[in-house]
Amino acid sequence: MSSAPVREEALHAYVDDQLDPAERGEVERYLAANAAEAERVAAYQEQRRLLQNAFEPVLQEPVPPRLMSRPRAALSWRRIAAVCAWIALGAALGWGVRDQQEPASATAESELVHRARTAHVIYSAETRRAVEIAASQEQDMIRWLSKRMNAAVRVPNLTEFGFEAMGGRLLPGKDGPACQLMYQNADGKRLTIYLSRDAVGARPVHYSDQDRVHVIFWSDGTLAFAVSAELGRDELVRIAAAVARASRLQGG
């Protein structure tokens, strides 16, 4: 039979045109007899084409002057400017060290994460006034927060992770209200879920900083979520995924 199995490497080498004619023929015979593999190879070829199309225009762009000028010393003006911007931004945000070369699209989400993280640090340190309204009045809390947020606010059950809901509070967001739900585990460790209408549609991101607070951010079609706690990243991701699932299940 002419269509003996072809190794995965050979399929990629076929896509990348890195085979000699005899090997090409072998792959072509194999693909002729294996529709699923042929489809996969076609998809990889399409990927190559899309990549070329997407980035070809960069070759035609005029080269920015700064790339054409001879660099002087290792500590260039650009580095100095970067350090200054970094310090200013660090001071403005009050946390960690942020690279000023963030993608522009990250701005709304990084602002939101900053607000969520700040709210987490401030209110999770409160022993007696951690929440504005207690979880014992859950229905009242949900009604109130949902009304103010103009979106269905849910209180996900996180007992499988050892966290019990304590309650919530309303907070100022960027242009409107935001709210925070607070949870506590048996060790007294606090976890918060920050909900906002800002940054809806932004990509999920994980933030951490020297204070060991990790924040997982994501959004759905209506609300942006940020879950903060001093937990390991992986555990927090699992909790965040549970929160996202809960909002989705109850949302319809």
Added chain:
Amino acid sequence: MLTEAAIRDQIPRLRRYARALTGNRDSADDLVQDTLERALTRSALFRPGADARPWLFAIMHNLFVNQIRSAAARNTTPLDPAMPEPPVQDDSQDGLAVRDIERSLQLLPDEQRAVILLVGLEDFSYAQTARIVGVPIGTVMSRLSRGRERLRALLGGEPAVVPLKVIK
């Protein structure tokens, strides 16, 4: 010895690769600038007769990896598939293929994205790619294979999670 002019000739291709790698124009040009600075200070080490292009791409790759490491030590790392992705709204049938590929590319792990681009965009051989990235050729092949398969899933509308319902 490599002349400054020979290095500068490569700027457009370095910019293209950096743009695809970082997904951001300014970060990309910063990466190019760092690459050029380093290449110029090290051009005396360049072996005469060798191809300047893989050498420059290797410098860029090292700088990129260092950047990721220091960024990861500080903050913001895009999440891996463990997290639900935001619902993709209204563009499933729009044929916005270019935007799709750019976005999907950024969802790949950095090391898979780098290999896909070196091979598929810059047309380096597998052996050259292995030298640029500094891994065995078998690792290049497995990154290429996993990366392309993930990209196929991302582009092919096989959603990682069920799109979120809009909450009323």
